[in-house]
Amino acid sequence: MKTNTNPAEGMRDIMPKEIELRTYVASKIVDVYKKFGFVQIETPCVERIQFLTSGDGGDNEKMLFKILKRGEKLDLETASGVHDLVDMGLRYDLTVPLCRFYANNRTKLPTHFKTIQIGNVWRAERPQKGRFRQFTQCDIDIIGVHSVLAETQLILATSEALQTIGFSNFTIRINDRRMLEALATHCGFDATSFEKVFITLDKLDKIGINGVQQELEKAEYPTETIQKFIQIVQVALQSTISVHEIASMLPTVSEQVVAALNQVIETISSVSNGKINIKFDLSLVRGMGYYTGQIFEIGIDGYGSSIAGGGRYNKMIAKILNEKTDIPACGFSIGFERVISILTEQNFVVPTTQQKLVILFSDDAPETLCNVLKMAAEHRQNGNSVSIELHHKKNTKKQLDDLKADGFTAFAIYQPDVALQFKPLS
């Protein structure tokens, strides 16, 4: 019986043309980040189950691929549940592993650690078109910096990375978790319901302000609280309103938080000569519960979902180390798969100067093969790609058509003692 040769459910094979695009995009992004002084690290794809189920991963933890214990450690007889059967899992993001990495290696790392990670993560999402269970993330993080020095550098570097791969029209939205908390506090929500309220607010893009109101009503929060909340959000949605004006409606927010938000917005605008479009958005939430300060997101104008997102998470590393003092950390993640899918949609062509040549020859008799291989080597010296293939004399036309379809740009037919003459495939 023929085996099912499809990739495992929700996984996929990637063909040469897409790999070329992915490699190009990844190297361009990494080059920009390196120019900003970031250095690349790598953590294993597999982590201890404890790290992946600590709660920091939010909903991602529900989508964990768990790895079975091995050897003596696996005892099906005495196992009382899944927790007895597994000891590791596949990482669902690069932030939780980074925190473990930093906690484990910090004595060897710079005080201000600026790092790049690019790698695969896995989530057992319900398989659906265009979403896969293995996908690539591309993160930069700055650990050890309390000041907005971190936020501004992350935003400038990520913007330049996106510009370098051809995105010019994008908007950065920025908010601060502490603004959101001040908003919820001021309206009278209970601290225990903050996360739920924020998750509802996060759907504003999709369900509109009325949808948000209905969802809050359904959750049976006090009417007055909901009204106050909706009213402020509506005011905040006006494009001309300043951070200060919104902050003035939120009595518990600190001046420092407001000043820092303003500083980041103004610095980015000034350093980029207004070329980077950044605006405060009180309705920006970012899903993860671990954020403690500023949060930000980049959307490409004309495309729905965001292309990059991040924020400050000052508590996660200290939590792993069980230390009381915050260890400041701030990160920005490019949605690599989203970038690839938009570039593919736009028929982006990877720039190359390399010719793809092919030499056709008639037989693999020792002398012929030797000659052809030597000629191929010569033509490779200037950087061209040179393949050699047996000539299908009976159907040359089809062979040339196929070679063209496979991306070859020119061909030559080998003849003994005659210099090769390449002709374009067209």
Place this chain on the structure above:
Amino acid sequence: MKTNTNPAEGMRDIMPKEIELRTYVASKIVDVYKKFGFVQIETPCVERIQFLTSGDGGDNEKMLFKILKRGEKLDLETASGVHDLVDMGLRYDLTVPLCRFYANNRTKLPTHFKTIQIGNVWRAERPQKGRFRQFTQCDIDIIGVHSVLAETQLILATSEALQTIGFSNFTIRINDRRMLEALATHCGFDATSFEKVFITLDKLDKIGINGVQQELEKAEYPTETIQKFIQIVQVALQSTISVHEIASMLPTVSEQVVAALNQVIETISSVSNGKINIKFDLSLVRGMGYYTGQIFEIGIDGYGSSIAGGGRYNKMIAKILNEKTDIPACGFSIGFERVISILTEQNFVVPTTQQKLVILFSDDAPETLCNVLKMAAEHRQNGNSVSIELHHKKNTKKQLDDLKADGFTAFAIYQPDVALQFKPLS
């Protein structure tokens, strides 16, 4: 309590300096392979458990990381064993996934498919110094080519890849599985014991000819058979002996097999002007049972274990497709981790023209930060890496020492309205 922040057992974190080396080496290898006309593909790290337990993986299958079923599919109550609990696993090599990939996508692929894969694989080996449970493999394969055109191109491309990253003194050993089978047949071993006999012969490097003899005696093969075997192997070990001379001692080996071995050896020597050292070695076995023809291995002179290995496997894809006709396939795998560890031992320095600059500044007041970020952007324009850091005025010397240790090459101290003056960190 402080969490254990080490990577999961047998896994490891990779620091920036090593990532630089790995990225450099990988890109150099891939560049060479592309010049030979290979195109890169990627398969998922996770495969269906059926593919990873088909028997083609040999001992690697015993070291499989298995992934627990999820949701409704996982039923601990009714599970009668591990096979009921798992549906996928982490790939242990790149060859088995490639065969599935080819079987799945062949209508979209060139008739002669020349492909590069570089990616992580996982094996639950007993953790030991320098061996990790996640490691990178770098393979090229040619599918669809019956002729030694495949073998010669694989060997030439891999040799050039190794030369490009600085290895000059290496030796390629070549053999053919059919020579080994003819040897075993001729000596009187039973076909069912071939694999065991070959595994013993494979230890020749480590245990010597006497060790091989003792192991065969211990397995209680007929004395005459063992004597005949040892005698031929001893003759074959003489460095001056030709493939033909050895073949003349093995009556069942076909002329075609011998001619093909000779052709590959002579072609490689001729095309490389004798710069690639290749020799026939009847004691070369290669571990995997799926090989059907020529097998080869590269060792760096002066280093023990091999740095690359491969061979022809004409049956594996047809087996997956349940087709009767062989689908010719041939591959060569570079031991990427071995390459990295040898280069690290040799203190290999990744060539770069990029300066790593750092600008120190005193405070993150809005105006200062803006100015410094603008200056940094200017100095990045010629490709340099430019970081910005707050100046520790109380201990400048220590800060500069630390920056030097972190790889920075020059620093400048920001002063308002004064052009930056970079001084080398030394």
